[in-house]
Amino acid sequence: MHDEIPEIMYDRLSALLAVDGRRREDLLTSFGLTPDEETTLRGLVNQANSTSNFDLGIGSMFPSLLSGSMPEVEGFELIRELGRGGMGIVYLARDRDLDRYVALKFIRGGLGEGDSKRLLDEARTVARLDHHGIVQVYQFGRRDDLVFIASGYIEGETLKDRLVREREACEIDADADRRLDRDNPAASRVRIAGVMTLVREIVAAMKYAHTRGIVHRDLKPSNILLDEYGRPFVADFGIALQESVQQDTADPVGTIGYMSPEQLGAISAPISPASDVFSLGVLLFELATLRRPFRASLLLEARKEIKQCERLEPRDLCRGLPPEIGQLCHRAMRLDPTMRYRDAGEFLVDIDRAIAGTLKPPAWSLRRGTQLIRRHRIPVTVLGSVAATAAAGGVAWLVIDSNAVPLGSVHFRGDVPETVSVRAIDPETRTLGRSETVRVKQGGITVPEGRYRIAVQNGPGLVEYTRSVFGGQDASVIVNSGSTAVELDGMAIVPGGEYIVGYATSPLRAMRNRVVSVDSFLIDRHEVTNAQYRAFVLSTGHRGSALWGEVYDESLDPLPVVGISQSDARAYAEWAGKRLPTDHEWEIAAAGVGGLAFPWGNEPQELETVALRASHFVGGFTEFEDPQYLDLYLGGVVGAGVLTPDITPSGVAHLAGNVAEWTDSLMSPYGTPAADAIAIVKGNTFEIPDETLHTNQEAFFPGVEARSLGIGFRCVASIPWENQINRTD
Amino acid sequence: MPESDDITRILAEIGESPHAAERLIEVVRDDLRRRAALQLRASSGPSTLDPTALVHEVYVRLFGRVETPTWEDRSHFFFAASRAMHDILVERARRATRIKRGGDRSRVPLEPHHATAKEARLFLELHEVLTRLEQVSARRAAIVRLRFYCGISLEEIAESMGISRSTVWREWAVTKVWLIEKLGADSGDLVLRTRI
Numbered sequence: 005m006h007d008e009i010p011e012i013m014y015d016r017l018s019a020l021l022a023v024d025g026r027r028r029e030d031l032l033t034s035f036g037l038t039p040d041e042e043t044t045l046r047g048l049v050n051q052a053n054s055t056s057n058f059d060l061g062i063g064s065m066f067p068s069l070l071s072g073s074m075p076e077v078e079g080f081e082l083i084r085e086l087g088r089g090g091m092g093i094v095y096l097a098r099d100r101d102l103d104r105y106v107a108l109k110f111i112r113g114g115l116g117e118g119d120s121k122r123l124l125d126e127a128r129t130v131a132r133l134d135h136h137g138i139v140q141v142y143q144f145g146r147r148d149d150l151v152f153i154a155s156g157y158i159e160g161e162t163l164k165d166r167l168v169r170e171r172e173a174c175e176i177d178a179d180a181d182r183r184l185d186r187d188n189p190a191a192s193r194v195r196i197a198g199v200m201t202l203v204r205e206i207v208a209a210m211k212y213a214h215t216r217g218i219v220h221r222d223l224k225p226s227n228i229l230l231d232e233y234g235r236p237f238v239a240d241f242g243i244a245l246q247e248s249v250q251q252d253t254a255d256p257v258g259t260i261g262y263m264s265p266e267q268l269g270a271i272s273a274p275i276s277p278a279s280d281v282f283s284l285g286v287l288l289f290e291l292a293t294l295r296r297p298f299r300a301s302l303l304l305e306a307r308k309e310i311k312q313c314e315r316l317e318p319r320d321l322c323r324g325l326p327p328e329i330g331q332l333c334h335r336a337m338r339l340d341p342t343m344r345y346r347d348a349g350e351f352l353v354d355i356d357r358a359i360a361g362t363l364k365p366p367a368w369s370l371r372r373g374t375q376l377i378r379r380h381r382i383p384v385t386v387l388g389s390v391a392a393t394a395a396a397g398g399v400a401w402l403v404i405d406s407n408a409v410p411l412g413s414v415h416f417r418g419d420v421p422e423t424v425s426v427r428a429i430d431p432e433t434r435t436l437g438r439s440e441t442v443r444v445k446q447g448g449i450t451v452p453e454g455r456y457r458i459a460v461q462n463g464p465g466l467v468e469y470t471r472s473v474f475g476g477q478d479a480s481v482i483v484n485s486g487s488t489a490v491e492l493d494g495m496a497i498v499p500g501g502e503y504i505v506g507y508a509t510s511p512l513r514a515m516r517n518r519v520v521s522v523d524s525f526l527i528d529r530h531e532v533t534n535a536q537y538r539a540f541v542l543s544t545g546h547r548g549s550a551l552w553g554e555v556y557d558e559s560l561d562p563l564p565v566v567g568i569s570q571s572d573a574r575a576y577a578e579w580a581g582k583r584l585p586t587d588h589e590w591e592i593a594a595a596g597v598g599g600l601a602f603p604w605g606n607e608p609q610e611l612e613t614v615a616l617r618a619s620h621f622v623g624g625f626t627e628f629e630d631p632q633y634l635d636l637y638l639g640g641v642v643g644a645g646v647l648t649p650d651i652t653p654s655g656v657a658h659l660a661g662n663v664a665e666w667t668d669s670l671m672s673p674y675g676t677p678a679a680d681a682i683a684i685v686k687g688n689t690f691e692i693p694d695e696t697l698h699t700n701q702e703a704f705f706p707g708v709e710a711r712s713l714g715i716g717f718r719c720v721a722s723i724p725w726e727n728q729i730n731r732t733d
Numbered sequence: 734m735p736e737s738d739d740i741t742r743i744l745a746e747i748g749e750s751p752h753a754a755e756r757l758i759e760v761v762r763d764d765l766r767r768r769a770a771l772q773l774r775a776s777s778g779p780s781t782l783d784p785t786a787l788v789h790e791v792y793v794r795l796f797g798r799v800e801t802p803t804w805e806d807r808s809h810f811f812f813a814a815s816r817a818m819h820d821i822l823v824e825r826a827r828r829a830t831r832i833k834r835g836g837d838r839s840r841v842p843l844e845p846h847h848a849t850a851k852e853a854r855l856f857l858e859l860h861e862v863l864t865r866l867e868q869v870s871a872r873r874a875a876i877v878r879l880r881f882y883c884g885i886s887l888e889e890i891a892e893s894m895g896i897s898r899s900t901v902w903r904e905w906a907v908t909k910v911w912l913i914e915k916l917g918a919d920s921g922d923l924v925l926r927t928r929i
Contacts (some may be wrong), residue, residue: 009914011869014907021903052906056913062822062881066852172898 137209164225210348277347285336500524531564562643582719584668762817815878
């Protein structure tokens with residue numbers, strides 16, 4: 005038995021839990037503890053914040069003591085009950101063959117023979133949903149008259165749990181009518197930016213389901229699971245299944261308070277993806293205001309209440325919210341489904357506009373016009389050529405051949421090269437294909453839709469550009485031969501060869517372990533500084549960092565630049581004759597030939613300069629004008645020359661600490677370079693209670709145009725083939 | 734079988750007679766035990782004894798559906814229920830360990846009960862630790878009984894104890910850590926959530 009922790013430590017723990025952030029640190033200092041005691045106390049704080057079986061109730065700790073019997077299902081070892089609800093009971097189980105944990109759900113109620121075939125058809129469709137934002141269904145089966153579903157197990161909490169916590173933190177009652185003042189914590193920009201990121205990911209996941217013809221029908225906070233990094237996973241497509249076999253049922257299936265007017269029977273309309281859009285609108289409303297827009301609990305009342313849905317204005321409940329939130333909610337929560345966003349894909353487009361600050365206020369006088377354009381979106385350039393056909397009564401142009409890969413083009417401006425070498429980037433694995441030399445015709449090249457790295461020979465050097473090319477659209481590259489003098493002084497060489505990247509237990513398939521082969525490359529020893537970025541801004545007129553404000557303060561010079569988007573970072577790199585690292589390159593540089601867990605080795609250690617949180621992501625609808633952001637930044641980062649423990653043996657600094665870093669890579673779970681792909685960020689050390697992010701973990705994925713207080717970048721440069729250096733081990 | 738009238742009378746006596754609280758626990762315990770036995774016998778499919786459901790069922794039976802009892806009544810009931818649930822489980826755990834040791838002469842195959850025996854030992858250990866906690870802080874011990882043994886939500890606990898939600902949350906967080914530390918390392922796999 006180890007030494008008992010004295011009772012006074014628990015009193016201190018209690019005091020610490022009552023405050024957070026800096027106040028917690030200050031309080032901790034005021035205790036005047038020995039280093040050992042402080043370590044113990046920090047450990048207790050982490051433990052208090054983590055979930056144990058005490059939280060899950062007695063059934064999880066003593067299942068066999070409490071149980072008559074656990075159900076037996078061939079191939080699975082049942083571990084404990086996770087929860088039960090209207091749908092049935094869910095157990096945590098281990099798949100014996102594949103040795104992985106699954107959530108095993110038994111659906112309540114028997115099914116007839118005819119039903120079961122339909123159910124299985126639907127089940128196959130749901131099981132084919134493979135998206136990083138959807139809890140994956142692995143298997144359906146039957147045991148006696150019980151139907152069970154095995155799906156991925158996400159360790160963490162539900163969005164409902166999170167809402168409860170946030171309401172407590174902001175002292176808000178979910179159903180209160182009292183209007184919140186402008187300075188209320190719920191409307192803090194940092195929080196709202198986080199809400200937008202979260203909703204964006206949920207909507208992107210639903211877009212994926214909608215394009216496959218699947219309507220969820222029961223989107224609500226308790227069906228959104230959050231993993232330990234707070235990433236959302238849409239769970240429980242079960243009602244979609246049940247509904248398909250019980251279509252003639254008179255009772256609405258779904259959850260009052262979240263389901264659409266047509267599901268409630270308040271209006272007569274078929275259930276469609278727009279029904280999910282309504283629920284997603286309710287989610288956004290509730291997350292933003294921390295209040296429930298609908299409070300009726302009985303069906304008849306709910307039918308009445310929901311008819312007022314178009315009058316709801318989030319800012320009536322919560323002052324200080326950006327107007328875009330209301331605009332998105334209005335459009336998603338229209339009573340008439342045909343007036344809403346047609347599906348999650350359409351919703352996503354406007355969410356991205358809101359995040360980027362380009363969402364136009366509704367032009368009421370033009371509403372009919374915009375409606376028409378929305379319903380028949382076709383690229384403007386195509387419009388002219390097909391107008392004649394359409395006018396002649398033909399609608400053939402609406403038919404899209406899904407097998408043909410559409411072509412797009414890349415145009416070169418500036419010093420247009422004669423030939424370029426092009427390598428396709430695999431959208432899932434992010435690995436590079438073979439290099440092909442392509443002749444430039446009429447200032448451009450035509451390629452199938454996809455993502456490419458295009459290399460232009462420029463004097464003795466090589467300048468590389470990464471571009472996503474969409475069908476029927478032009479991407480552009482500005483070649484500037486004046487900027488090829490890459491400063492090699494500040495860079496370290498990383499040997500080429502085969503490396504293992506990713507980690508086995510990632511919930512994202514695209515992030516799991518794989519062997520990749522990289523050419524050797526050079527990487528900046530430290531992150532790009534404000535001074536370096538400012539030189540680029542002054543020379544090109546590109547926009548500056550969102551953090552800088554009206555007058556640039558030169559004391560920022562040595563600190564890492566933040567408040568720039570992935571595309572800003574890429575523009576800088578191209579200007580500097582370099583490029584952004586791929587996520588694999590970044591990981592290899594950080595983990596080294598030995599594949600270390602941290603830049604310095606395999607043992608975690610406390611870093612002092614890790615105060616910036618990923619959640620300080622701020623979208624385009626606001627600048628960092630608030631002085632609190634500058635304070636956070638100044639308190640959290642160190643300059644380029646300051647040495648911290650997170651330095652690799654080859655002298656690459658600040659890979660674990662300081663700011664997180666954009667990589668060149670996108671996550672494109674759809675297999676195409678979709679416009680809603682998300683950027684991969686590496687090396688952040690946001691305050692996960694007990695650990696620094698490992699080198700092989702990715703951090704998080706805001707949209708490509710998002711600017712964040714916590715994200716900067718560094719550059720890499722390819723090494724010409726004849727000078728390649730390979731790993732020797 | 735207790736009648737609602739009985740309960741109301743006992744509740745009224747709490748505060749006056751020191752025996753009333755004991756009597757309430759007894760009544761609730763009898764009812765819980767009967768319910769638990771019924772539930773286990775009836776369920777042939779997947780089933781664990783779900784304390785939350787049981788407690789609520791007993792609650793509805795005792796107080797009826799019509800009237801909403803005052804929060805004092807509710808808090809007395811929750812307290813009685815948590816004590817009762819705890820007692821029932823201690824009985825079970827003692828029985829389970831006795832069988833394992835061979836105290837019970839009927840031959841019981843050891844293997845299927847192995848998990849049960851391990852849980853039972855931890856449960857009795859928890860029972861002792863909880864008795865110690867009672868000395869340190871009666872409030873914390875009460876929160877454990879309500880939250881852990883009865884599955885009563887922290888919100889409800891806050892309401893019935895008349896303290897703020899954030900205080901309950903904090904007390905619960907500290908108490909969990911305290912319990913985990915006192916229970917020692919060998920109980921870790923039962924106490925801590927499986928990391929995947």
